[in-house]
Amino acid sequence: MENGAAQPVIVAIDGPSGTGKSSTSKAVAAQLGLSYLDTGAQYRAITWWMVNNGIDIEDPHAIAAAAGKADIVSGTDPANPTITVDGTDVAGPIRTQEVTSKVSAVSAVPEVRARITELQRSIATAAERGIVVEGRDIGTTVLPDADLKIFLTASAEARAARRSGELKGADVNATREALIKRDAADSSRKTSPLAKAGDAVEVDTTELTLAQVIECVVTLVEEKRAGK
Ligand code: DC
Numbered sequence: 625m626e627n628g629a630a631q632p633v634i635v636a637i638d639g640p641s642g643t644g645k646s647s648t649s650k651a652v653a654a655q656l657g658l659s660y661l662d663t664g665a666q667y668r669a670i671t672w673w674m675v676n677n678g679i680d681i682e683d684p685h686a687i688a689a690a691a692g693k694a695d696i697v698s699g700t701d702p703a704n705p706t707i708t709v710d711g712t713d714v715a716g717p718i719r720t721q722e723v724t725s726k727v728s729a730v731s732a733v734p735e736v737r738a739r740i741t742e743l744q745r746s747i748a749t750a751a752e753r754g755i756v757v758e759g760r761d762i763g764t765t766v767l768p769d770a771d772l773k774i775f776l777t778a779s780a781e782a783r784a785a786r787r788s789g790e791l792k793g794a795d796v797n798a799t800r801e802a803l804i805k806r807d808a809a810d811s812s813r814k815t816s817p818l819a820k821a822g823d824a825v826e827v828d829t830t831e832l833t834l835a836q837v838i839e840c841v842v843t844l845v846e847e848k849r850a851g852k
Pocket of ligand 1: 641663664665667668727728731758759760761762806810
């Protein structure tokens with residue numbers, strides 16, 4: 625665009641847990657003045673609601689029937705991303721071990737994905753300056769027309785070490801096993817599994833610092849904007 629405001633830019637960042645997706649996405653959005661959406665937090669929020677409302681997580685029909693009931697609201701400021709369910713701040717409760725161990729089962733249910741995907745698209749469309757959306761199926765399913773798609777990877781060892789650090793000294797081996805199990809469930813589900821889009825740029829973060837990953841993604845967005 626000549627002389628006018630920049631066109632909104634939509635950046636999809638996908639990949640398994642522990643690759644630095646959240647830290648990278650927030651920093652890139654902050655640096656470029658874009659909104660930010662953590663779609664994992666939305667799946668965690670609906671899982672938290674299911675657990676709190678006594679829904680049997682082993683029963684996909686019960687989950688499907690309840691999929692539309694929770695009112696999930698995501699704040700998209702990268703400096704202060706918020707998440708509420710029916711008006712309650714759930715930023716802390718969605719990170720418990722209980723929710724983490726149940727989120728793959730809940731997020732595999734097609735009715736849950738349809739509901740959350742719709743929410744994600746409406747948030748992305750409303751972002752005036754553009755948005756960085758992080759998740760597992762953003763480039764493949766939620767926003768297939770995103771301007772830039774990044775797929776972050778890292779070795780299982782590096783991912784487990786990062787997650788254990790975040791969880792303040794949790795056992796690395798146990799964290800590694802739990803991560804591998806969750807990735808396998810997320811990658812093998814029928815409806816929009818964790819997958820790299822054909823036109824995504826893959827960035828292996830195993831040997832990179834967070835600052836290097838952020839710089840790499842910022843450069844890719846700027847190149848896109850410049851039409852390179
Ligand atoms: O990014 P996270 O670890 O907070 O995500 C939690 C879970 O949510 C993850 O195990 C799979 C699910 N998820 C998903 O199915 N699709 C997304 N776009 C994002 C997360």
